[in-house]
Amino acid sequence: MTRTEPPRPDGRDTLRPDGRRKKVLVAMSGGVDSSVAAALLVEQGYDVVGMTMQVWDYSSCDVEEGNGTCCSSTDVDDARAVADKLDIPFYVANCEAKFQAFVIDPFVGAYLEGKTPLPCVNCNTYLKFDHLVRKMRELDCDYLATGHYAKIEDGPNGRPAIVTSTDDWKDQTYFLFTISPAIVPRLMFPVGHLKKDEVRRIAAEKGLLVARKKDSIGICFVGGKGYANFIEEQVAPDLFRGGEVRLHPSGEVLARHEGVHLFTYGQRKGLGIATGEPLYVVRIEAETATVWVGEEKHLYSAAARVVQAKLLDDVADGDRVKVKIRYAHKGSWARVRKAAGDELRLEFEEPVRAVTPGQAAVFYRPTRDAGGAAEMQLLGGGWIV
Amino acid sequence: MPRLQSWLAAWGNPSSIHRSGRKPKLLIREARGALAGMLGCDPLEIVFTSGGSESNNLAVKGVFERFQRPSAPPREFRDRYLFSAVEHPSLSRVAEHLADRGADVRFIPVRRDGSLDREAYRALLTERTALVSVMFANNETGNLFPIRELAAEARAKGALFHTDAVQALGKTPVDLGDLGVDLASFSGHKFYALKGAGALYVRRGVQLESLIHGGGQERHRRGGTENTLAICAFGAMAGRAGEVAERAEAVRALRDGFEARVLTEIDGARVTGGGSPRLANTSSLVLPGVDGETLLMNLDLRGFAVSTGAACSSGSPEPSSVLLAMGLSRSEAQSSLRVGLGWGTTEDEMDRFFTALREVVARVRGFAPGPTAFDAGMPGPMTPEAAAFGAENTEIEHDAH
Numbered sequence: 001m002t003r004t005e006p007p008r009p010d011g012r013d014t015l016r017p018d019g020r021r022k023k024v025l026v027a028m029s030g031g032v033d034s035s036v037a038a039a040l041l042v043e044q045g046y047d048v049v050g051m052t053m054q055v056w057d058y059s060s061c062d063v064e065e066g067n068g069t070c071c072s073s074t075d076v077d078d079a080r081a082v083a084d085k086l087d088i089p090f091y092v093a094n095c096e097a098k099f100q101a102f103v104i105d106p107f108v109g110a111y112l113e114g115k116t117p118l119p120c121v122n123c124n125t126y127l128k129f130d131h132l133v134r135k136m137r138e139l140d141c142d143y144l145a146t147g148h149y150a151k152i153e154d155g156p157n158g159r160p161a162i163v164t165s166t167d168d169w170k171d172q173t174y175f176l177f178t179i180s181p182a183i184v185p186r187l188m189f190p191v192g193h194l195k196k197d198e199v200r201r202i203a204a205e206k207g208l209l210v211a212r213k214k215d216s217i218g219i220c221f222v223g224g225k226g227y228a229n230f231i232e233e234q235v236a237p238d239l240f241r242g243g244e245v246r247l248h249p250s251g252e253v254l255a256r257h258e259g260v261h262l263f264t265y266g267q268r269k270g271l272g273i274a275t276g277e278p279l280y281v282v283r284i285e286a287e288t289a290t291v292w293v294g295e296e297k298h299l300y301s302a303a304a305r306v307v308q309a310k311l312l313d314d315v316a317d318g319d320r321v322k323v324k325i326r327y328a329h330k331g332s333w334a335r336v337r338k339a340a341g342d343e344l345r346l347e348f349e350e351p352v353r354a355v356t357p358g359q360a361a362v363f364y365r366p367t368r369d370a371g372g373a374a375e376m377q378l379l380g381g382g383w384i385v
Numbered sequence: 386m387p388r389l390q391s392w393l394a395a396w397g398n399p400s401s402i403h404r405s406g407r408k409p410k411l412l413i414r415e416a417r418g419a420l421a422g423m424l425g426c427d428p429l430e431i432v433f434t435s436g437g438s439e440s441n442n443l444a445v446k447g448v449f450e451r452f453q454r455p456s457a458p459p460r461e462f463r464d465r466y467l468f469s470a471v472e473h474p475s476l477s478r479v480a481e482h483l484a485d486r487g488a489d490v491r492f493i494p495v496r497r498d499g500s501l502d503r504e505a506y507r508a509l510l511t512e513r514t515a516l517v518s519v520m521f522a523n524n525e526t527g528n529l530f531p532i533r534e535l536a537a538e539a540r541a542k543g544a545l546f547h548t549d550a551v552q553a554l555g556k557t558p559v560d561l562g563d564l565g566v567d568l569a570s571f572s573g574h575k576f577y578a579l580k581g582a583g584a585l586y587v588r589r590g591v592q593l594e595s596l597i598h599g600g601g602q603e604r605h606r607r608g609g610t611e612n613t614l615a616i617c618a619f620g621a622m623a624g625r626a627g628e629v630a631e632r633a634e635a636v637r638a639l640r641d642g643f644e645a646r647v648l649t650e651i652d653g654a655r656v657t658g659g660g661s662p663r664l665a666n667t668s669s670l671v672l673p674g675v676d677g678e679t680l681l682m683n684l685d686l687r688g689f690a691v692s693t694g695a696a697c698s699s700g701s702p703e704p705s706s707v708l709l710a711m712g713l714s715r716s717e718a719q720s721s722l723r724v725g726l727g728w729g730t731t732e733d734e735m736d737r738f739f740t741a742l743r744e745v746v747a748r749v750r751g752f753a754p755g756p757t758a759f760d761a762g763m764p765g766p767m768t769p770e771a772a773a774f775g776a777e778n779t780e781i782e783h784d785a786h
Contacts, residue, residue: 049686091682138679138749139686 014045016142023047023141024188027132028082028090030075032210034147035082036199037190039206041145042086049139050083050090052076053127055099056221082208093135095127102126104221108234111227111261114284115358118175118327119219125178133183145188148172149196152187153367155313155377160184162312162378163367165192174327177362177381178310231261243289245271248282248298260284263291266299266354284357300351306361306382309344313365313379321363321379323348325355336363344382359384392617399611400600409613416620423626424571425562426586432603433616436583437551438475439596440570441518443585443607444547445479447593448516448568449488454594463515463544465489469501469530470710471523476549477706493519497712499528499658506535514544521550521559521569525707525723526658527667529557536565545591551575551583555622556636556664558629567591573619577728582615628728636726637665643724643735644668651746657708657721668724669708671717674750680722683745689738692723 016022026038028050041048054076076092083090103122110117128146136144149170155161162184165171179187191199203210222230232240240259247254255272257263262270267281271293280299283292304325315321317338322331323346332352337345346361355361362381392412397405399413413433421428434440445466452463468480470492484490491509494502501519510517517539522529536546547568553559555576561569569586573579587593587606599608647654647670657669672680677693684691693705704718713721722742726735 089682089686091685094678135679135682138676139682140748 021045021047022143023049023139024143024145025049025051025132025136025139025141027128027144027146028052028079029147030078030082030210031147032203032208032213033149033191033199035079035208035210036194036202036206037145037147037188038082038088039086039202039208040190041188042088046143048086048088049141050079050086050088051093051132051135052079052090053093053095053099053131055095055103055123055127078210078213082210085206085208093131095131098127098131099123104234107219108231110358111231112235112239112286113358114260114263114286116264116356117358118360119221120175121178121360124175129176129179129183129187133186136186143186143188144183145190147191148176148189149192150176150189150378151192151375152184152189157313162187164364164374164376164378165189167195168374170196173364173376173378174324174360174362174381176378177312177360179312181312184312228262241289243291245273245291245293247279248292248294254279254293257289257291260286260289260291265356280354299354301355302348302351304346304348304352304355304361305339305385306344306346307342307385309342309380309382311380313377315363315379319365321365322376323352323361323363325352325361325384326359331364334363342382355384357384388617388621392614395613399613400602409611412617412620413611413613416616416623419620419623420571420584423559423623424569424586425560427589429604430561430586430589432585432587432606433611433619434583434585434607435581435612436574437473437549437570437572438583440551440572440583440585441473441475441547441549442479443593443596444568444570445476445483445516445518446596447606448545448547448591449483449486450594451592452515463513465491465509465511465514467491467493467506467509467514467517467519467544469493469495469519471495471525471707472518472520473524473549473551476518476520488515489513495711499523499526499661499663499711501530501535507538510538510542510544512542514539514542516545516547518547518549521548521553522557522664522667523658523707524552525667525705526669526711527552527664528658529553529662529664532566533564536567540565553664555629556666557633558626561586573615573622576619576622578618578622579615581612582619584619632728633665636728636730639730639732639735640665640668640726642732643739644670646739647742651743657711657713666726668726670722670724671713672720672722672746673717675720675746676749677719677721679749680742680745683749684738684741687741687745689741691725693721 014022024041024046026034026041026048028034028038029052038048038050080090103119103126106122107117107119132144149165149167149172151163151165152160153163159181162173162176162179164173194202219227240261242256242258243260244253245255245257246252257272263281263284265281265284268278271279271281273279273293277295279293280296281291282294282298285292315336317336319336321334321336323334324331333349334346337347339345360381361384363379364376365379367375367377395408395412397403397407397409399406399409414428417428417431417433421431432443434443449466464487466480466483466488468476468490472480480490480492493506493509496502517535519530519532519535521532532548536548539546545567547570548564548566549570550559551570551572552575554571567588568591570583571586572583593606595606595608597608602608602611644656644659648656651672653673655671657671681691681693704715705721708718708721709715
């Protein structure tokens with residue numbers, strides 16, 4: 001029987017120099033993307049080992065499904081069933097303590113500081129692309145694969161670079177900017193060259209029961225109860241401090257609120273104010289527990305300051321890059337200005353709406369051979385302050 | 386195989402009076418006789434259960450509920466229950482349950498060498514003690530406890546004595562006639578029989594409340610139609626009791642040879658509980674600097690089945706409570722590996738296993754390149770915070786112990 005080789009998007013050989021098959025550790029969440037990633041690698045001839053990170057007791061939350069963000073909420077049983085179907089070894093890595101320390105605690109802390117956090121990036125930084133990189137090496141695997149919508153292609157300097165996925169609606173490179181350039185040559189994103197509906201079709205063809213699972217939406221550990229309830233469950237009540245809602249720029253007190261964690265930049269609903277003019281949250285001052293509201297025009301900024309910037313490729317002072325300031329943002333052109341240490345200033349060509357502390361500013365450059373100019377190389381990013 | 390055929394053919398309900406029920410009833414009687422012969426007790430002292438967990442639950446809850454009965458014969462007030470600190474979860478969880486129900490539950494500490502703290506035991510054992518439960522052999526380290534002496538001390542105080550002998554059956558001779566215990570738990574699948582049948586020895590005269598009330602099976606001590614097939618398999622293995630002592634000696638030689646190599650050829654390796662009497666087949670190792678979970682995944686990928694703690698607790702992030710109770714630090718417990726040898730284990734297998742273990746430990750410790758792995762120089766944890774995370778934890782836990 002002749003086997004049709006599926007496309008090998010990374011162009012890598014499946015054999016080690018000594019002729020043995022290369023081993024790939026696949027991070028399997030039990031969702032359709034990572035399941036198909038594992039299935040494709042098996043088909044391509046790699047020795048595949050599946051692993052699920054047990055990070056959170058999901059029995060405590062009802063995760064809403066929809067159209068979404070980073071990854072599916074972990075479902076160990078589903079991942080195991082897929083691994084059994086593919087006949088590959090499968091292990092569960094216990095990461096609950098790390099997840100609490102690096103994802104949950106900073107998430108809750110950020111809200112109390114008046115920020116809007118981005119926990120998926122921390123999960124990638126400290127768990128998927130750290131803990132699992134370690135597991136990859138410990139298990140003598142050559143690569144780590146995940147079900148992210150992203151691609152790895154040869155960059156302009158000849159080194160492998162992360163570029164946006166073929167399905168630009170699903171693209172998840174925004175969550176990957178903290179990946180160390182040193183490990184990019186060891187990563188695989190096997191579904192990054194596919195559209196979501198193709199991924200579902202492959203899952204169905206291969207008889208993977210997850211084919212019809214819905215995409216995860218929002219934050220995997222929060223679920224249907226909403227983030228405010230989640231935070232209130234996680235911290236002692238005396239950490240919540242009520243304060244004033246003031247009008248920008250006059251300073252007029254319009255209302256009182258019960259904690260800055262209930263607000264996010266650009267928010268219009270739930271402010272407890274009845275005025276003719278639509279008002280939006282334009283700034284949150286955690287120190288004084290003041291929520292500033294203003295007209296829509298006050299939401300726009302010409303620049304943003306980012307800290308703890310990580311760069312995956314060379315970015316020079318003054319370079320023109322496309323910047324996404326939140327996952328759903330389509331991107332705005334800006335100049336990069338390097339500041340002290342790992343701080344950067346981004347100067348936008350057009351003012352951008354609701355630059356939100358706690359979110360990431362992630363920058364891109366169009367790849368040289370992008371036909372439709374939609375494909376972009378991930379250059380790096382940093383945290384908005 | 387022909388025997389299996391005859392077991393499968395006996396499909397009737399053993400409680401039925403008609404002919405098709407008589408055959409399975411006979412098979413169960415034969416199995417009960419074989420097991421009683423192996424254990425040195427009367428067949429009527431054997432209650433078949435679904436396995437070790439049920440036997441342990443029946444023993445402890447059965448005694449507890451009996452004492453709760455208003456119609457119980459008047460006896461002195463007893464509400465204390467003693468357990469060793471290293472019992473299987475099917476006892477330690479039952480202990481928590483009894484505490485919730487108002488019982489005075491106490492744990493007898495163990496020492497780092499695996500032995501029970503006899504002085505603590507004597508201090509805890511009072512005239513108010515209803516039941517003592519100490520395992521025959523620990524499931525993780527193989528350490529053996531002096532059951533005969535412990536049971537005698539309990540009897541002197543008028544307390545009942547139970548031993549969880551699940552781990553011992555088939556690995557060392559168990560003679561109930563000599564032990565002097567009131568209750569003892571066994572499981573068939575620990576002795577090459579099928580999963581789904583276990584037994585509780587209930588010394589004649591000991592009264593138990595049943596956990597499962599029903600059709601009066603097992604002399605009203607365990608309701609429910611018998612798992613005839615698994616009971617037959619259990620009985621068949623019991624027929625091979627005579628082989629146990631000899632096989633244990635062969636396994637001991639293999640285990641000791643393996644441990645000697647581990648101790649000389651793997652830096653820093655230690656055997657947990659090695660200084661105290663142990664089952665011949667169990668080896669509990671601490672391999673510092675290596676995560677036991679990673680070790681077992683690597684060994685599984687090479688075809689070797691080992692475990693870290695109890696097999697039942699896999700998937701739980703907590704290190705083995707048994708090893709912690711023995712006084713090992715969390716990092717030691719997390720660097721532990723439990724190796725079990727079977728009747729069929731060969732010298733060649735142990736050689737290959739040792740070679741694989743040494744290689745995996747070396748690679749995981751240093752991320753040294755395997756024969757074909759590339760760029761060994763790749764950075765370790767990607768983030769300094771994550772690198773510090775484990776180290777910090779270890780420090781704190783060292784202080785705690």
